Amino acid sequence: MKSSANRRWFLKSLALAGAPVVCPTVEADETDGHESGATSSGTMGVLMDITQCVGCRKCEYACGQAAGFNVPPIETFDDRAVFENDRRPGPASYTVVNRYAAGESPERFVKVNCLHCNEPACASACLVGALQKTATGAVVYDPWKCMGCRYCMVACPFQIPAYEYDNAFTPQVRKCTMCADRIANGARVPACVEICPKECLIYGRRDELLALAHDRIRQHPDRYVEHIYGEHEAGGASWLYLSDRRFADLGFVAVPAAAPSHLTETLQHAVFKHWAPPACLYGLLGAIMWLSRRPDDEPKTSPAVPTMPPRLKGAVS
Amino acid sequence: MTSHEHAAPVARRLLTPGVLMLLALVGAAMIFAIIRFAFGLSVATNLDQQHPWGIWIAIDVATGVALAAGGFTSAALVYVFNRNRFHSLVRPALLTAMLGYTFVGMGLMADLGRYYNIWHPALPSMWQGNSVLFEVGMCVMCYLTVLYIEFLPLVCERFIGDTGRPRLARLCARIDRVVRRTMFVFILAGVVLSCLHQSSLGHLMVIAPTKMHALWYTPLLGLLFLLSAAAVGFPMIIVESLWSSWSFSRQPEMHLLRELARFIPPLLGVYLAFIIGNMAVRETYGELRTVSPQTVCFGIEVAAGVVLPLVMLLMDRVRRSPRLLLTACLLIVFGVAFNRINVFLVAYQPPFAERAYFPSVGEIVVTTGLMAGLVLVYRVIVTYLPVLTPTSRSVAT
Incomplete structure (x- = not known):
């Protein structure tokens, strides 16, 4: 492989510079700001433009590699038979890509993973603080604290945390970490963002990703629905989705804007x-x-x- | 020291056919517990990624805590409100609560993936004050300690004056003196801790509004849990009392139970009022027009578990008849137990579930084994410690 960092850096800039004829080059300068934000206090996130995804599932492969799962060779990810059924992230896969076809309109692909909520219900629920929202925006898990009560799985409105029920002695809660470890060790972007050949995944500061998403909707009202999934859902999330189809038709659950933890924490602290x-x-x-x-x-x-x-x-x- | 009116060990043979059956149930549960601990939750349970909680949480923990409410309700009645005539009911209720919470802990151990970390909430570095479950865990741990302390005098009483073991007798006398003098602190703490965690147990599901069926979801879930726990306390005491009278071939303490039953309709009435008021305010009664497993369960829970026993217990005839009283109280126990199962399992509808949850054989056997174990240990303890009060004199008066 070529120097993947350089290639990625180039593609990354290209994406924000408007390869999908969406953004003017002004955005490219800000990209530098995004990247350095990962190490400063800015909350980072990922924007997925669903209209750009071709369903190559390379992100599933890269994710499995980065997470240390036992991943089959990359060619096996070309198998489109998996799209027959909707899949969910599980204890051995932090992310899956599902296909949605609706009549004559083109098929759409949705990458499903932890949205890294701004006010995560899982972290609010965890009685020992095993789940934490970090300063960079990732919601990460500490197995050494965990008791395995699985209340996080009850609390998550997106039904993301998965449990290693097969593991008798050291089961863990498993979910996307937004590559927190990788990024702490110097990687610029999460593995899925890095491998994405279509640049439909953009890693950056959440506020700037939101601005970018709003910009795309404003410039192409005919292409996008006027809804950024993750902007307000459950109090907002680090992971954001742009789509040309109603999110309800793409397997997204309807989640109210209020963070689920607001009510419980208010009650709890009042008592x-x-x-x-x-x-x-x-x-x-x-x-x-x-x-x-x-x-x-x-x-x-x-x-x-x-x-x-x-x-x-x-x-x- | 021990007069005839006092609680005394039950002088009866321990190994009866009933006890042997309980032993068999416990043995079967142990086999499945070994399977669970050796091979993991996936082998022993029907839990999946959509249904993280099964009957080990809904029955062993949530229902167990609710049905142990006789401990704090009787303590409040007798010691806080000083209704001394019910004193003979306190010890069995206290024993049930102590065993109930102990078995809640055992059930929880089976369910926790990393059971060996169960002590983590006690570490200040891991305290997570935003978590409702943290509060439940802390309160239950503290309350279990309080229950053991409240139980100490019963153990001490057994050995005080034991001339064969003078050292132990002296030690027990000393412990007994200290505990009795400070008992009011623990009794009050027990009632407060119970109110806190009984309600928090309901708060648990408030964090999942999008997954809970509207008939049960309400921000007042905690209050409803507290009210139902308060309402089920006395019925549990009555059921246990009648059951142990029958089991030990004693006269039922009807003169007391009849009086105790008079407290139930107001408590149950308040609970019912909040159920109806909550439905009216949240306008969820419309849900009842459709027929689904959820609406049927809700209907049975409220009609058979709350309304029917409430009407029954308003009748003097019911309160005077051991059989009818037992029926009414069993209905209330059923209603509250079914409510806990409904809130934690039936109402819980995760968004991507491909199948409904139904407990596995292993889960059911472990749950019944825990219940059998509780009854078994209760039986052993009342055989050797002064818990139950003989009733022959009381009936005569």
Whole structure:
């Protein structure tokens, strides 16, 4: 293979420069800004332009390689039979590409993976903090903290985290990491973005990706639906989708704009606000206990009270 | 020290045919537990990527916690509101709660993928205060400790004055003195901790609004869980009392149970009012026009598990008859248990599910084995420790 970093860098610039005749070259300068953002505080993300995807599934291959899964040779990914059924990411695949055909309109391909929510329900649900939203935007998993309760799987509105049920001793929750490790070790973009031959995947700062996506919709209102999936869903996500077809027809679940964790965290923190509610309940019950005590009650005087507890007297006096 | 009116060990043979059957159920559960721990959850359960929680969570944990509510409701009644005449019911309820929560822990161990990390929530470095499950875990851990402390006097009582073991007797006397003097702290803590985690258990599913059926989903799920736990506490005590009376061939404590049953309609009524009010506010009653497994389950849960026993217990005739009282209370127990199963399993409709979840043989056998184990240990403990109060005198009065 050629120097893949250079090739990727070239293609990357090309993509943002408007190879798909979408963006003016102005965007290319900003690309540098995007890239350096990965190491600074900017929240990064990926924009998938569904109209550009040809369904080559190279991203599945690269992802499996990067994640250390046992991946078959790259040629096997040309097999289009897998498109017969919709697939889901699983414990041995962080991403899958599904095909959607609708009558005469051209077939569309959707890459499914963790959306890396801005306010991840999985991370809010995890009782030991095994799932964390990092400063770069990736939601990452720490198996050493995990208890394996799988509440993250209940909480995720996109049904992404997968579990290694087959592993008896050290099962893990598995999901896309947006190549957090790779990028920490110097890679510029996630493996799937790097290998994508059509440049339908763009890695960059989320706010700039959003601006780019809005720009494309504005310039081509005839081509795109006016909806960026991931902009608002579940409080917004790092992963964004542009499409020329309704997202409901492409296997996307309808998710309200409010982050699921808002309500639970509000309830939770209200119940424990300054520890006041539990303390008040404790005090109230203590007061009732004190006021309702019957110091005159002696077991022998009342046969209806066969077992006047000696410890009760100790408790209230 | 121990008079006839006091709780006393049950002087009966331990190995009866019933006990042997319980042992068999526990043995079968152990085989499947070994399979689960040796070969993993995929071999033992029907869980999949869409259904991360099965009956080990819905029944062993959620229902187990709800049905152990007799512990905190009886403690509140007798010690906080000082209704001393019910005192003889506290010890069995306390024992049930202690065993119930212990078996909840065991069921959870089977379900957790990394069970050996179950202690992680105790590490401050891993505390995650935003997590509802964190609160449930902490409260349950604390409450289990409180229950063991509350149970200490029963153990001590057994050995105090044991002349054959003077050292142990002295130690027990010392522990007993300290625990009794500080007991009110633990009793209050137990009630507060129970209110907190009983409600949080309902909060758990509030984080999945898009996956929950509208009939059960509500931000008030936690409140409904607390109200139903409060409502099922006394019925559980009545069921246990009648059951153990029957099992040990004793006179049922009807004079007490009848009185206790009078508290149930108000508690159950409040629960029903919140169910109906919640439906009215959220306008979910329209769901009932369609017939689906969900609407049928909801109908059965509310009609048979709440409304029917509520009407029954309003009748004096029902409260006076051991058989009718048992029926009404069993209906309530069923209603709350079914509610937990409904909320965690039936209402949970993940977006990409290809098949519905139904528990595997292994899951069912382990769950029944845990229940059998609980009854078995209860039986052993009441045989050797002063838990149950003989009723011959009480009936006479």
